[in-house]
Amino acid sequence: MDVAPLDPVRERAILDATLELLSEMGYDRMSVDQIAKRARASKATIYRRWAGKPELVVDVICNRFDMDTPRPRDTGSLRGDLAELVRELCGTAERKHTLIMGLSSTLVSNQELARALRAHMPSRDLSGVEALLERAGGRGEPARSADTARLAAVAEALVWHRLIFVGPPLDDAFVAEAADDVLLPLVRAWAEAPSGRS
Amino acid sequence: MDVAPLDPVRERAILDATLELLSEMGYDRMSVDQIAKRARASKATIYRRWAGKPELVVDVICNRFDMDTPRPRDTGSLRGDLAELVRELCGTAERKHTLIMGLSSTLVSNQELARALRAHMPSRDLSGVEALLERAGGRGEPARSADTARLAAVAEALVWHRLIFVGPPLDDAFVAEAADDVLLPLVRAWAEAPSGRS
Structure with missing residues (x-):
């Protein structure tokens, strides 16, 4: 069986695979099956962590690239x-x-x-x-x-x-x-x- | 020979053709040759009005759809x-x-x-x-x-x-x-x- 769904290495492999397939074939043609195969993960592992393809892609967009966490330093003004x-x-x-x-x-x-x-x-x-x-x-x-x-x-x-x-x-x-x-x-x-x- | 380059009907046909080809094949694959053929215009007509493909596309984006001319009415405040x-x-x-x-x-x-x-x-x-x-x-x-x-x-x-x-x-x-x-x-x-x- 796969490791626990929140194992960071496994999570990263799944997000990487999602991004790669997204770039290669676009959202509509990409399936969770293909993501699982590319990431060498089971679909069950993926579904334990994400509700489905849309949630996976949102995670790639928003979290994978630190889009959400601007942390401007203190410049004094x-x-x-x-x-x-x-x-x-x-x-x-x-x-x-x-x-x-x-x-x-x-x-x-x-x-x-x-x-x-x-x-x-x-x-x-x-x-x-x-x-x-x-x-x-x-x-x-x-x-x-x-x-x-x-x-x-x-x-x-x-x-x-x-x-x-x-x-x-x-x-x-x-x-x-x-x-x-x-x-x-x-x-x-x-x-x-x-x-x-x- | 073609009509004068600023004839509005001819201009519209060229812009329409540009937009159609843009949607069908994307900017990179589209050529002025193809635009001319689709619009039943000569390349000379096109080049009398526009410097080239980029200027044609900018015209389609900015002018063809009134993007540039917001005209909010007077609401009194x-x-x-x-x-x-x-x-x-x-x-x-x-x-x-x-x-x-x-x-x-x-x-x-x-x-x-x-x-x-x-x-x-x-x-x-x-x-x-x-x-x-x-x-x-x-x-x-x-x-x-x-x-x-x-x-x-x-x-x-x-x-x-x-x-x-x-x-x-x-x-x-x-x-x-x-x-x-x-x-x-x-x-x-x-x-x-x-x-x-x-």
């Missing part, structure tokens, strides 16, 4: 930390661009994969972004940790928009613009009018 | 107009999602197409967004027409991010959130500190 956040998201986006774009048309036509990704979004690990806002609050800068999710969403939106419509490189000028012109004014506005509604 | 802007961008994004996503991986690997799209971005028709900011200024709301380009970029970024990572539908709740929590505070912040730098 909110402005500097926001620039670090943008820089980290740029790195992730540049690494995962092809994978996400390849899946994106699948997301539109495949409702089960879209649902699995949607279900995952609220549970993303944004503790690094929350810590950024808490550090700023601790320094007396106007910033509220309650704004973690929307800060992460806007920052990620800017990075992906730039990558898709303007293309790489995501350079220092872009990072500065995103931090100074968008994220910093927003964090301040949210702190001043918590609901965001006027 | 900045908040309402911003919601209209988001709603229009949602419509465009939902219509063009498959096309853009299909091209996106090409953009990464194909530098000539990326350059053509980049060259086009600054010349996009954003007069509808500018009019929105001017109307707000005219009503005495804090808003500056100088912020047209960055307002359009942030609004578009929010819409595409949502579509790619969360998926359709882009509903009223999303429109309200984008307008109230992001665009309205940003337009105000920019009007108060024009440079955006702190």
Whole structure:
């Protein structure tokens, strides 16, 4: 029998196989059978850990590449930390661009994969972004940790928009613009009018 | 001989052919020869109007589908107009999602197409967004027409991010959130500190 489903080596082999097959044949043509064969695992092992193909692919997208865990370092100022956040998201986006774009048309036509990704979004690990806002609050800068999710969403939106419509490189000028012109004014506005509604 | 290159019927036939071939075979495999044959036009006609394949495709992406010309109507308030802007961008994004996503991986690997799209971005028709900011200024709301380009970029970024990572539908709740929590505070912040730098 296979080893326990959470054995990290086995889990990694299964996620690697999923990514390889995804790149080779696309989401629709790939089956759990093929993933099991490629990873030298049993289907039972896979199903003990993941509900099915959509959940496996969401795991590959979101966790396998640290997409979910931006951890901007403490630069000593909110402005500097926001620039670090943008820089980290740029790195992730540049690494995962092809994978996400390849899946994106699948997301539109495949409702089960879209649902699995949607279900995952609220549970993303944004503790690094929350810590950024808490550090700023601790320094007396106007910033509220309650704004973690929307800060992460806007920052990620800017990075992906730039990558898709303007293309790489995501350079220092872009990072500065995103931090100074968008994220910093927003964090301040949210702190001043918590609901965001006027 | 062919009719003059700017004859709208002929131009439309060429753009239609480009879009069809793009969907059928992808950017890399498609040639200007094939576009000419499909559109029953000569290559000379095509080259009188467009510098080459990249420029043709950029025209298809940006102009053929009104991507560039959001024209939010006057709702009587900045908040309402911003919601209209988001709603229009949602419509465009939902219509063009498959096309853009299909091209996106090409953009990464194909530098000539990326350059053509980049060259086009600054010349996009954003007069509808500018009019929105001017109307707000005219009503005495804090808003500056100088912020047209960055307002359009942030609004578009929010819409595409949502579509790619969360998926359709882009509903009223999303429109309200984008307008109230992001665009309205940003337009105000920019009007108060024009440079955006702190």
